[in-house]
């Protein structure tokens with residue numbers, strides 16, 4: 009892989025990390041002092057920010073990454089335990105926030121997302137684990153009067169000759185030891201835990217209903233705040249507070265949505281009640297009246313119309329190579345196509361919620377958030393308290409998928425608690441969650457390809473149009489506010505190209521002599537944010553479909569064409585070849601069966617899917633088999649990975665078949681799972697996964713796992729029916745899943 | 747005042763009779779293992795066993811549960827040991843975020859009660875009302891087959 013491209017891919021995280029560095033935002037994270045967590049772990053000695061060892065040898069490793077289901081927590085614990093030499097049976101964990109050590113080095117905030125949990129903490133966790141081991145060994149050596157180099161650690165014990173002591177025995181003395189600054193880390197050949205399947209540590213809690221998620225938090229004296237949001241760029245004009253108060257259990261109703269960041273404030277009415285259901289009834293009685301702020305008529309036609317127009321404008325250049333005009337005018341054949349995708353929502357199964365308890369001189373928060381780091385910043389801004397006087401408890405989160413990188417629900421809880429001077433649990437209904445989500449943006453794109461006399465594409469032009477998550481003047485990620493003034497933000501403002509709009513488009517591995525990737529910014533007030541995979545979710549569908557069109561138009565095999573175009577990228581080529589080989593690409597299929605292939609590289613993990621289908625009556629799709637191949641470097645926990653490949657199939661098919669939020673009269677039409685459909689168990693097809701084996705550092709998994717499903721499916725549909733699908737979801741084209 | 751039995755314990759409640767059973771369990775009895783996902787009977791996260799039937803507790807108003815015998819995820823195991831379905835979920839490392847899991851387990855336990863060895867097609871039917879946004883379906887299916895074998 010060329011260095012230039014590598015830089016491109018990582019430039020968001022790298023620049024953001026450099027940019028944040030505490031300077032711009034003035035982050036001030038509390039120094040140590042999270043004794044609450046140490047106490048929670050019961051009796052024990054803290055060796056460093058990451059671990060507490062109890063006398064009975066229970067080793068509590070701290071998880072700084074939210075456990076959203078994709079296993080970021082588990083992978084990080086394993087990396088730590090590997091170097092510390094823990095017996096996995098002795099390991100338990102707790103969530104921890106607020107110390108500088110917990111900052112995600114790839115982002116500059118304590119944030120879980122961007123598939124950074126494993127790559128971001130790969131060195132951090134292993135180093136801290138090794139340091140803890142050194143401390144224990146040094147303590148043992150002193151105790152036995154031997155040289156530390158004679159001692160070894162294994163299975164939560166230190167040994168030397170006939171001497172033996174558990175970590176628990178040594179922890180107290182070890183706490184006084186100073187570990188080496190840069191301990192030597194194991195080579196992959198020495199791994200005992202990494203690369204092996206270990207069981208999740210949270211299963212027992214989750215299957216018995218005892219895991220405490222945000223919504224399951226109850227604190228003494230707590231009331232519930234049910235919220236209803238104003239239209240996106242609008243306000244709540246009025247409501248009947250007396251009628252609300254007349255409802256049994258309702259105490260108060262007021263507006264929240266303080267302008268922490270003016271472009272990101274969201275106005276909402278909150279009804280305070282003893283219980284959720286009373287709050288819901290109170291909200292009904294309050295009957296809030298909305299003002300749409302002039303956007304009453306906003307709808308899909310207007311939005312998509314603007315985007316389509318945008319694809320005909322010059323746009324801002326995200327990447328330019330060679331001479332596209334010359335390439336097109338000298339081409340033997342020019343092919344064009346337009347594509348588009350709708351807004352879609354994350355819809356984690358646990359709707360947004362958070363508990364805040366403002367006590368004047370201290371603020372305590374319980375939140376299922378992916379972004380405790382931003383949580384501290386906004387909580388400090390609203391409360392006026394220094395961050396030392398705030399503590400965020402990270403709870404289990406019922407899914408996140410990027411939605412919980414935003415912390416609007418934390419802002420709401422803090423504001424409401426300050427108002428009523430009681431602990432408040434902010435609760436969104438599923439309807440609020442669906443209609444006031446910050447969504448994956450809708451986009452349109454236009455491709456123009458120039459083919460030479462042999463049918464090979466030598467010129468590639470893609471113009472995208474849509475809103476910019478970072479550059480939108482409307483509601484979008486708070487990270488744009490938190491990173492304001494950073495080099496990363498300045499770079500985007502100067503170039504006019506939003507990082508995530510062209511993500512997965514400007515960094516493709518295909519080799520074209522001439523290449524333009526342009527983006528035209530068209531913003532609307534529909535709130536937007538990062539969605540699992542972000543820009544790749546639309547761009548993989550767009551690009552992989554159009555590559556298929558080129559293959560068809562030039563009479564080439566779609567796999568062979570991709571092989572040719574990836575000739576400069578050995579790792580990508582290996583993943584592509586593996587999927588083709590394992591799926592039996594090119595082998596004859598039974599009558600009525602058809603295959604589609606799609607490749608995409610994201611988060612440094614090349615991924616390829618081959619899908620085999622048949623189509624009945626031109627509309628009913630039966631998926632016979634999905635063959636998946638990936639290169640994600642060293643595999644930390646194969647079992648967790650397998651879980652993610654399964655999840656990727658569900659996400660890919662859900663997005664391909666159903667996902668669509670429609671805009672009508674300035675609001676989202678869909679409201680709940682009856683009209684925003686998700687895949688169900690009966691539609692889950694068989695799949696198999698294959699890995700390119702190597703010893704590269706681990707790369708992202710949680711996001712790359714589903715981008716290639718939709719295009720592989722639509723390419724298979726083309727092969728089966730001759731119908732080229734140029735927009736999602738497939739239900740709009742009359743297709744259903746058998 | 748409405749009386750009902752939850753996990754073998756009788757409760758007499760002074761709660762609005764139109765309150766969905768889900769919120770009675772969560773807010774009044776603090777049995778938070780039963781989850782809220784949609785509130786309209788579409789996701790199955792709130793599934794409990796009421797008088798032997800699997801119901802979505804978001805769909806049942808308290809007055810319609812008067813006198814009922816209810817089992818929630820907290821009451822599923824017996825004598826401090828896990829139900830075979832719970833054990834199978836652990837053994838198959840099925841859970842992801844975990845929010846849908848109690849509802850899935852209640853639905854499966856109920857399915858296995860009447861059909862100890864369901865086929866894949868019967869699983870599809872029996873679990874059609876349970877959404878998993880994380881997409882753990884393959885492993886949920888494996889856990890069902892494992893639990894069926896374990897109880898055989």
Ligand code: FES
Pocket residue numbers: 781782783784785786787788789790791792793802803804805
């Ligand atoms: S919460 Fe009851 S079915 Fe979804």
Ligand code: FES
Pocket residue numbers: 077357406407841842843844845846847877878879880881882
């Ligand atoms: S495990 Fe997250 S919704 Fe099923």
